[in-house]
Amino acid sequence: xxxxxxxxxxxxxxxxxxxxxxxxxxxxxxxxxxxxxxxxxxxxxxxxxxxxxxxxxxxxxxxxxxxxxxxxxxxxxxxxxxxxxxxxxxxxxxxxxxxxxxxxxxxxxxxxxxxxxxxxxxxxxxxxxxxxxxxxxxxxxxxxxxxxxxxxxxxxxxxxxxxxxxxxxxxxxxxxxxxxxxxxxxxxxxxxxxxxxxxxxxxxxxxxxxxxxxx
Numbered sequence: 001x002x003x004x005x006x007x008x009x010x011x012x013x014x015x016x017x018x019x020x021x022x023x024x025x026x027x028x029x030x031x032x033x034x035x036x037x038x039x040x041x042x043x044x045x046x047x048x049x050x051x052x053x054x055x056x057x058x059x060x061x062x063x064x065x066x067x068x069x070x071x072x073x074x075x076x077x078x079x080x081x082x083x084x085x086x087x088x089x090x091x092x093x094x095x096x097x098x099x100x101x102x103x104x105x106x107x108x109x110x111x112x113x114x115x116x117x118x119x120x121x122x123x124x125x126x127x128x129x130x131x132x133x134x135x136x137x138x139x140x141x142x143x144x145x146x147x148x149x150x151x152x153x154x155x156x157x158x159x160x161x162x163x164x165x166x167x168x169x170x171x172x173x174x175x176x177x178x179x180x181x182x183x184x185x186x187x188x189x190x191x192x193x194x195x196x197x198x199x200x201x202x203x204x205x206x207x208x209x210x211x212x213x214x215x
Contacts, residue, residue: 004031004188009091014045023181034081119147152209
């Protein structure tokens with residue numbers, strides 16, 4: 001089977017990007033990262049990509065008058081690398097419907113909560129404020145609903161009594177770096193796809209909250 005071609009979109013440090021680079025390097029994922037694209041020129045993830053010999057592109061949203069104009073250009077750049085899968089790894093932009101439709105079923109995102117809980121930002125603090133005893137992370141297909149696409153895989157972490165948003169985030173990150181490469185691996189092996197409004201893994205429809213790691 002030919003390697004899956006990935007394009008990864010980032011805005012920040014790129015720790016999930018690094019986890020995927022490492023998994024590809026170890027041969028755990030049969031994939032090539034064709035390019036890493038950032039909306040911020042100072043994103044450290046671009047250095048990670050360069051260190052791994054991966055092409056990079058910067059497309060600053062500040063150079064565009066509208067979200068729509070930005071996404072038209074972004075779509076063209078992504079398209080030029082002919083990806084089988086687009087991976088959002090801390091890309092802090094809300095995508096327009098046109099871009100989402102273009103890559104429907106071929107775009108994954110990771111969100112630091114047990115979706116559908118806590119869509120949007122500040123998820124760790126919101127879990128603490130709600131006195132939740134369990135928090136976690138979800139990998140999902142991207143749809144036009146923010147953080148609302150079909151969930152593929154979740155990992156749970158306990159919320160401890162003395163947790164701050166920072167300490168909780170650290171434990172969630174550890175799980176992110178395990179489950180995101182795993183889901184990319186499943187997609188690259190053609191074991192994972194998106195149907196109308198749910199994910200299918202090994203020909204079985206996944207429940208609304210996806211599968212759980214570890215099983």
